[in-house]
Amino acid sequence: MRIVEEPFGKGVVVKPIGRLDSTTAPAAEQTIRDALTRSGHRLLLDMAELDYVSSAGLRVVLAAAKQSTAANGRFIVCELRPQVRQVFELSGFTRIITIVDKRADAEL
Amino acid sequence: MATEAIRSTRIRAASVEVPKLLARIEAEGRDAALPEQLVAELCLCLDELLNNVIDHAGLGDETTIELNYRLGSDGVAAEIVDPGPPFDPLARPPVDIDAPLDARVPGGLGIHFVRTLMDEVAYERRGSHNRLRIAKRRGAGGSPAISSPTTS
Numbered sequence: 001m002r003i004v005e006e007p008f009g010k011g012v013v014v015k016p017i018g019r020l021d022s023t024t025a026p027a028a029e030q031t032i033r034d035a036l037t038r039s040g041h042r043l044l045l046d047m048a049e050l051d052y053v054s055s056a057g058l059r060v061v062l063a064a065a066k067q068s069t070a071a072n073g074r075f076i077v078c079e080l081r082p083q084v085r086q087v088f089e090l091s092g093f094t095r096i097i098t099i100v101d102k103r104a105d106a107e108l
Numbered sequence: 109m110a111t112e113a114i115r116s117t118r119i120r121a122a123s124v125e126v127p128k129l130l131a132r133i134e135a136e137g138r139d140a141a142l143p144e145q146l147v148a149e150l151c152l153c154l155d156e157l158l159n160n161v162i163d164h165a166g167l168g169d170e171t172t173i174e175l176n177y178r179l180g181s182d183g184v185a186a187e188i189v190d191p192g193p194p195f196d197p198l199a200r201p202p203v204d205i206d207a208p209l210d211a212r213v214p215g216g217l218g219i220h221f222v223r224t225l226m227d228e229v230a231y232e233r234r235g236s237h238n239r240l241r242i243a244k245r246r247g248a249g250g251s252p253a254i255s256s257p258t259t260s
Contacts, residue, residue, distance in 0.1 A: 022123040022159045054155045055217035065209055083148060090224055091217050092205030 003031050009108035011042025011074065017049040020057030029060045036064060041073025042108040048079035053087050065097050074098075076106045111140050112180035119158070119175065121167040121190070126158050129175070137179050146246060149225045150177075150184045153242055156218030157188055157197070161238075165192025185228075185243035195238055196231045198223075 001018035068075035119125040137147030177186035203216035
């Protein structure tokens, strides 16, 4: 997996590309944690090129949402593809995490 | 006549082995012209269950886990056999998916996916091995359609 990061609004957008599973989650978690810290905890997670997520990947998303909330920041997820959306729905994440359709809909 | 592929394989108890195995199963599903969604759901469940065994059974990464599976036009099934200490992943309490963010704790979601997506899930300790069987019939209920709108 590859992770692309760039400034966005008052924060940063992080875009994981490929599969977010048990093998890739530890590195992704570290990258996102660092990006949150550097961006004043304002982070948009762009899932447009995320092919697959398992519960190991959801752990990363949950940790990021909690870290951001604890710091009074903003954590938004966008561009969920069908498999990712299904897993978010099965987990109840669609009710506890701010999700928007497109990057342009996100305000950090 | 129903198309089907029946396979038996072994992987080392190391998480890097899992994506390779899943890619192979997805390719076999495509070759057999099975519904992508059905195979994808089986692969997600296998990812969760195999990693559960790898993370919790305390096996050395040279130990192997056996996987028997069947991909059929009428449904899919799999059995994971591992030599770890007795462990029934179905015994853990269900995760509360309605809890608010600050009350959510990591863990338990993998088994929740398996219970939700599969029609059958059964654990058995036989001899010195754990055996977990999962199955899903084609077109059977149990999971929301992938394109269904969020209802809550």
